[in-house]
Amino acid sequence: MDATEYDLIVLGAGAVGENVADRAVQGGLTAVLVEHELVGGECSYWACMPSKALIRPGQALRAARQVDGAKEAVTGTLDVAAVLARRDSFTHDWNDDSQVRWAEGAGIAVVRGHGKLTAPKEVTVATPDGGEIVLRARHAVTISTGSDAFVPDIEGLRDADPWTSRDATSAKVAPESLVVIGGGVVATEMATAYASFGTTVTLISRGGLLAGLEPFAGEMVAEALREQGVKVLLDTETTRVHRDDDRVTVETGDGGAVTAQEVLVATGRTPRTRDIGLEVVGLTPGDWLETDDTMRVKGFDWLYATGDVNHRALLTHQGKYQARAAGDVIAARAAGKPVSDGPWGTHVATADHEAVPQVTFTDPEVASVGLTLKAATDAGYRVRAVDYEIGYVAGASVYADGYKGTARMVVDEDRKVVLGVTFVGPDVSELLQAATVAVVAQVPLDRLWHAVPAYPTINEVWLRLLETYGRP
Template identity: 60%
Template sequence: MTTAEQSYDVIVLGAGSTGENVADIVVKGGLTAVLVESELVGGECSYWACMPSKTLLRGSEVLAGARAVSGAAAAVTGEQDVAATLARRDSFTSNWDDASQVEWVEKSNIALVRGKGRLDGEKRVVVAQADGTELVLTAREAVAVCTGSRAAVPPVDGLADVAPWTPREATSAKEVPGRLLVIGGGYVGCEMSTAWQALGSSVTLFQHNERLLPHLEPAAGDAVEASLRDLGVDVHLGVEVQSVRREGGEVVLTSSAGEFRGDEVLVAVGRAANTDEIGLETVGLEPEGYLDVDESLQVPGTPWLYGVGDVNGRQQLTHMGKYQARQAGAAIVARARGEVVDLSDWSPFVATADRRATPSVVFTDPQVAAVGMTAAEADAAGLPHRVVEYPIGSVAGAAVHADGYTGTAIAVVDTEREVLLGVTFVGGGVAELLHSATIAVVGEVPIARLWHAVPSYPTISEIWLRLLETYRG
């Protein structure tokens, strides 16, 4: 085995969107950086998550939108072209070819090493390359672990043996499954049930909780459940999946609600950190689980090591991984210059948004867009608050958007400080309302000031005025 050595200021393990952003920030800050990647440059979001899942959903969303407007509905005389939808999905993943991402890396003056990287002591990474050789990388300043996460497969009897779909297979499938069994009623389970049912599959969804999307406002889960049932999805709540097996070409799932058969089974019950094979034990850390990090994404007690994105388990969303990458990159550059990194709130070197107010969207029909605390979370935190709700369909912009528009806006207001703790929108097209809510929550804009942020008429944004009016009484 041939071994070579190279040195850089910063080594980044994992070239997904988080790793790319860490490398970009430190290079722009005057340091050198190398990305180590064993799969596709661009990572989960580009090829198996955000981009393919949203393109699978978009065609159905457009058709539903047209059918909800009198006049336009008359023009919808056919069904969705499934082959064209899958082809469009493929185009957004560049047919699982990362050449364009590699080109960006090169143009950004970031080095790229293909292979499986493992820590091998302080500031040292050994990369096993495809040709059987090893490359030893040493970091002058920092190593950033951006290896992300993978789908967790629960210990259900027989499940691991039936080659279940994970979100990767669900977003990259080349054909519509005739019958799809979905285990899990969170973001992925609800989105993929929506997508594949609309594309012609017969979907059965199993959720152990009594409500879909249990971490969001109850109105969100209730609305998505009703929508899935209207679409034809067979939804089972409060159900325990007991075993899974294959009989011939069929998947047989036994649950507390009975026995069900399908062609594929999708597991969508959460994520597990990709930390078990990256050599953490060589630097005195546990070789599995999420990395513990401080607000600058630095691993306590190991000042040269950073855990950024999904790998720290704080908020497993692409935009939050990129946010953390920007903060960690800035901290690495500052420390390399000998500067003191301030870890107080609002410092340019710390990640606080993923604890204060994380925006998220569930791209079902209706969409669910939420940021900040739910009412239940405000209760648990003991914060004085009031919940304000208003039907979005009552504003003129919503009536223009779609005939018979239904939806709900929910604001959680801190009654002591008179600022928003959280906002949730449920309805068609509400994803585009979310950033205004994020600014209001993160910026802690007083209700008295929000009153002077006048929404345009007639747009769905008029819901802001109605929420404030309701709060004021």
């Protein structure tokens, strides 16, 4: 069979794969995206966009009820059918025509079907019509296939037909009751969304909530979920799950049991690397792919991995950041141009190490960047944590009556720069970019004093954090 040649083949046409291909094409290469589902991927259809569309209406309603004068005008509950219809508008009813038009308009070829490595720099695509297309890469293949929900080995769980994140974000109706197993971002966000729909929600976590973030973040989210009507069971092991007709019973290690219409398992992710031909090039199917900072898979000069599959930072924006670096460096290497692969160089993803921003869209939101106090201490930094109650800031008291929120700034005491920042509170995601700039640019504290926050906005918390730390 004759093969079609491109400079770059990208397995997976989600947001990450699209960005790799786009940057390579902008660098003068030809590129093809191989996709067996929807062009645009998980983020567009089953994760970032639909999940936030589900969460936002409840946040808006609660925000109105936190302001005297506005709350008196709120007389009803969410129109769940309207919320779901709005969600559908963001996914284009799970139609990717517009994404395909964008790719083709950007000069990127799109091949439908399931692609597998069949030789070095060779991908064979099983097409929907039962045929095969062989693609060969002149320079590189990039794996951007993402990750799937991990379903743990709990007795009866798989047989109970559990929801995963995809089911939760694409549901056509809200169940009357839902058990959420997990304590991370997906678990807390979906508990927030479905509680706002009037669903009776129970969240079961074998530890606390939002492990890996500052401890007060999980504590504040747990308190807020309980205020929103969610039954939150912490430090509780799920031991058995079984379904009887249209009901699911979840049993716990303390002898308890919860019965609901649906159960959502939100206990982590697993890489989509099981059926893409990794064994052909000496890699293990099902493994995460280890890369250097230019996203090249270790041990190869032609194979790259971007996004979730490399396990560096399972966040769409970090995957796209990696993709920009990878697309640029693939083009540079193909043209024999110099590679800027030093720290913070053009062709590397340095920020993946200690400057990763992320938002958990619960209510209150959790926005963080960089290192937590524990992570900084474990990394050997001499640090000081500075905390401030955001509700004390004038802008916060205007924003919402009784605003509750906390900010923490982690300072490297030797260099006097910010290593990490965490905000918990309503709409704190809008504070995050300033924190990210401070961490990435390693802005000295004495210079931050000259970054004057507008009054009265919640951004004034920056001044209060600096005042609490003290003048240099």
